[in-house]
Amino acid sequence: MTKPVGMEVAVAAAEAVALCNIDVAACYPITPNTHIAEHLADIIADGRIDAEYITVESEHSALSAVMGASGTGARTFTATSSQGLMYMHEILPITPAMRLPVVMGLGNRAVSGPINIWNDHSDIMLQRDSGWMSIFADNGQEAVDMFIQAFKIAEHPDVLMPINVNMDGFQLTHVVEPIVFPTQAQVNKFLPPYKPFASLHPDHPVSMGTLGLPEIYTEAVKARDVVLVNAKKVILEVWKEWEKMFGRKYEPVASYKTAGAEILLLTMGSMGETAEMAVDALRKKGVKVGLLKLKLWRPFPYDEIRKAVRGAKTLVVTDRAVSYGGPGGPVCSEIRAALYDQPNRPEIVNYIIGLGGRDVRVEDFMKMVEGAPKAKKSGDDYQIYGVRE
Amino acid sequence: MSTLTVTPNYATGVVSNFDLFAGKLVDREEYFSCGHRACQGCGEALAIRLMCKALGKETVIANATGCMEVISTLYPTTAWKLPWIHVAFPNAAAVGSGVEAGLKVMRRKGRIPDRYVKTVAIGGDGGTVDIGLQALSGAMERGHDMLYVCFDNEAYMNTGIQRSSATPFGASTTTAPAGAASPGNRTWKKNVPEIMVAHNVPYVATACHSYPIDFMNKVKKARAVKGPAYIHCLAVCPTGWRAESKDCIKLGRLAVETGIFPLYEVENGKYRLTVEKPEKLRPVTDYMKMQGRFRHLGKEEIGYFQERVNLEFAKLMNKVECIQSWDELKG
Numbered sequence: 107m108t109k110p111v112g113m114e115v116a117v118a119a120a121e122a123v124a125l126c127n128i129d130v131a132a133c134y135p136i137t138p139n140t141h142i143a144e145h146l147a148d149i150i151a152d153g154r155i156d157a158e159y160i161t162v163e164s165e166h167s168a169l170s171a172v173m174g175a176s177g178t179g180a181r182t183f184t185a186t187s188s189q190g191l192m193y194m195h196e197i198l199p200i201t202p203a204m205r206l207p208v209v210m211g212l213g214n215r216a217v218s219g220p221i222n223i224w225n226d227h228s229d230i231m232l233q234r235d236s237g238w239m240s241i242f243a244d245n246g247q248e249a250v251d252m253f254i255q256a257f258k259i260a261e262h263p264d265v266l267m268p269i270n271v272n273m274d275g276f277q278l279t280h281v282v283e284p285i286v287f288p289t290q291a292q293v294n295k296f297l298p299p300y301k302p303f304a305s306l307h308p309d310h311p312v313s314m315g316t317l318g319l320p321e322i323y324t325e326a327v328k329a330r331d332v333v334l335v336n337a338k339k340v341i342l343e344v345w346k347e348w349e350k351m352f353g354r355k356y357e358p359v360a361s362y363k364t365a366g367a368e369i370l371l372l373t374m375g376s377m378g379e380t381a382e383m384a385v386d387a388l389r390k391k392g393v394k395v396g397l398l399k400l401k402l403w404r405p406f407p408y409d410e411i412r413k414a415v416r417g418a419k420t421l422v423v424t425d426r427a428v429s430y431g432g433p434g435g436p437v438c439s440e441i442r443a444a445l446y447d448q449p450n451r452p453e454i455v456n457y458i459i460g461l462g463g464r465d466v467r468v469e470d471f472m473k474m475v476e477g478a479p480k481a482k483k484s485g486d487d488y489q490i491y492g493v494r495e
Numbered sequence: 496m497s498t499l500t501v502t503p504n505y506a507t508g509v510v511s512n513f514d515l516f517a518g519k520l521v522d523r524e525e526y527f528s529c530g531h532r533a534c535q536g537c538g539e540a541l542a543i544r545l546m547c548k549a550l551g552k553e554t555v556i557a558n559a560t561g562c563m564e565v566i567s568t569l570y571p572t573t574a575w576k577l578p579w580i581h582v583a584f585p586n587a588a589a590v591g592s593g594v595e596a597g598l599k600v601m602r603r604k605g606r607i608p609d610r611y612v613k614t615v616a617i618g619g620d621g622g623t624v625d626i627g628l629q630a631l632s633g634a635m636e637r638g639h640d641m642l643y644v645c646f647d648n649e650a651y652m653n654t655g656i657q658r659s660s661a662t663p664f665g666a667s668t669t670t671a672p673a674g675a676a677s678p679g680n681r682t683w684k685k686n687v688p689e690i691m692v693a694h695n696v697p698y699v700a701t702a703c704h705s706y707p708i709d710f711m712n713k714v715k716k717a718r719a720v721k722g723p724a725y726i727h728c729l730a731v732c733p734t735g736w737r738a739e740s741k742d743c744i745k746l747g748r749l750a751v752e753t754g755i756f757p758l759y760e761v762e763n764g765k766y767r768l769t770v771e772k773p774e775k776l777r778p779v780t781d782y783m784k785m786q787g788r789f790r791h792l793g794k795e796e797i798g799y800f801q802e803r804v805n806l807e808f809a810k811l812m813n814k815v816e817c818i819q820s821w822d823e824l825k826g
Binding site: 170176200 | 555557569588600604629633634636
């Protein structure tokens with residue numbers, strides 16, 4: 107294990123991807139994922155890894171190109187944000203349908219309009235149902251670890267599915283943190299070379315991406331869903347293996363000071379660290395509060411969520427995206443769905459916060475927790491927090 | 496490949512070294528098998544079969560969504576004996592870029608056998624000249640070692656004969672129908688081969704299945720190019736053109752003989768007609784009268800069509816006669 111080095115998280119993410127010895131990367135620039143794409147290009151240009159970097163003319167082509175490369179059996183990577191992810195949308199569901207284990211770095215960002223380059227989770231939430239595995243990093247160390255884990259999860263023979271690693275734009279991608287990198291030898295041991303089930307080569311011709319008539323389409327959809335649901339087992343195995351090797355623990359729902367908690371806060375992404383400070387402050391004031399950090403978004407960890415909220419009276423769910431005209435934040439609607447049939451479920455309060463890069467401070471979390479009983483009484487399914495009216 | 500080279504002499508109109516037995520030299524192996532679901536008389540399916548023969552086994556195909564993908568890969572069947580991938584409608588060139596990069600790096604790293612395998616991206620006119628033009632331009636500009644072949648049947652035939660920007664002037668389509676207030680499609684066909692020439696790719700050609708040896712020669716030539724190459728193949732669609740299935744080959748020949756779709760290649764910037772230039776182009780009506788899509792056209796529209804064909808052909812001949820290759824310019 108090496109010593110911690112101070113590094114910008116996006117740059118560290120590129121270093122992590124390079125440690126995975128990728129074969130092909132295709133990226134189109136968009137803020138705030140740019141530094142991942144740039145630094146990876148640097149690494150390849152310097153010959154530190156032997157890979158092809160395709161300077162595509164759009165995100166649509168970026169994902170298309172990595173899919174073509176992945177089809178040949180290459181280990182592939184792309185990165186994007188916001189409108190870029192939206193521009194990939196057409197291709198996103200085709201990647202899991204073709205069982206191509208592409209890894210994507212996402213510097214999460216608000217979507218237009220109004221145009222806004224700062225962080226929230228609107229981009230990934232709009233692509234929620236495209237069949238990709240989706241994990242969220244709290245901090246730079248988690249981002250680095252998750253990229254290496256991502257290749258192993260995606261390329262597992264029982265999975266062979268694409269995965270995106272989410273990092274909050276700017277709040278995470280552009281901050282400098284002390285990061286511990288595994289050595290190349292450790293990564294090589296952890297992550298064996300990708301062995302495709304089938305690949306594009308004249309020695310064994312295959313047809314990929316064929317036409318599915320109504321007789322077969324439903325079965326194809328079901329097969330994909332089954333694989334994605336079952337992928338959780340592999341994710342847990344990989345995280346267990348990581349913990350054994352590197353000592354850092356990963357769980358679908360991480361908990362902080364939840365023992366005896368009557369109120370639980372739930373966050374996803376980099377807000378978790380701020381929320382921890384709020385929990386510390388509230389605990390000092392005698393409020394029985396704890397924190398849940400959702401790291402696995404797809405496949406959704408139903409069992410873990412149900413277990414984690416047991417005993418709590420109130421669950422305050424924070425969302426960083428709006429499902430317009432819908433049930434509130436997308437995270438909260440998943441949680442509600444997960445808990446609906448449960449006996450003694452906590453009351454759920456949903457706050458939508460931190461949109462388009464607006465700061466979420468310790469005090470905001472404290473206010474949300476303290477205001478939860480009132481918010482519940484108001485009868486609203488959700489509140490957009492901190493709106494100036 | 497050199498055995499099949501055709502060198503016409505424009506002055507005399509004589510093809511000097513055309514091998515009469517060229518047809519017998521064509522690979523007997525089929526890489527695009529029978530049993531697919533194309534319409535009767537489909538020029539495109541024939542063109543793909545010819546292309547595959549010319550490409551041979553060491554090839555990977557990236558296919559855009561369109562007729563050819565639909566008719567050839569109904570799961571669990573496939574007509575392709577070559578490795579083949581389809582992702583979506585606009586991105587065959589981008590997928591091909593990735594395939595090319597993947598094969599290159601995997602070969603370099605010793606993960607696949609160290610043999611040259613050609614990447615070929617194919618699409619119809621919709622997937623090439625309209626929605627896929629950006630990806631095509633990107634792939635050509637980046638210089639991937641890849642051949643792109645456009646099979647141009649002059650409309651979105653797969654979805655029911657809607658107009659594309661490759662649809663000829665005056666053709667009636669389901670989205671540019673002829674009616675009391677409209678002559679059908681009002682615009683002239685977009686000249687994508689010329690757009691590809693402007694990308695400075697080493698090899699650009701037009702082709703048609705009705706000239707199989709010429710087409711296969713071009714595919715072989717393009718295959719040998721190290722870098723990007725583009726072939727625009729006119730593919731007769733009897734269904735969409737409202738023509739008889741039996742007239743497929745004849746229509747392809749008439750498109751060439753009338754000068755509507757001249758067959759030429761542009762090698763390192765140098766233009767060359769590959770099929771002997773007729774003494775006099777046949778009137779466009781010879782081509783039009785066999786197709787229902789032009790049935791409604793009056794004298795005025797046909798007159799405009801003829802005039803424009805003459806002009807376009809003259810422009811092309813101007814280039815054939817005047818433009819020097821890059822090597823000559825360096826000279």
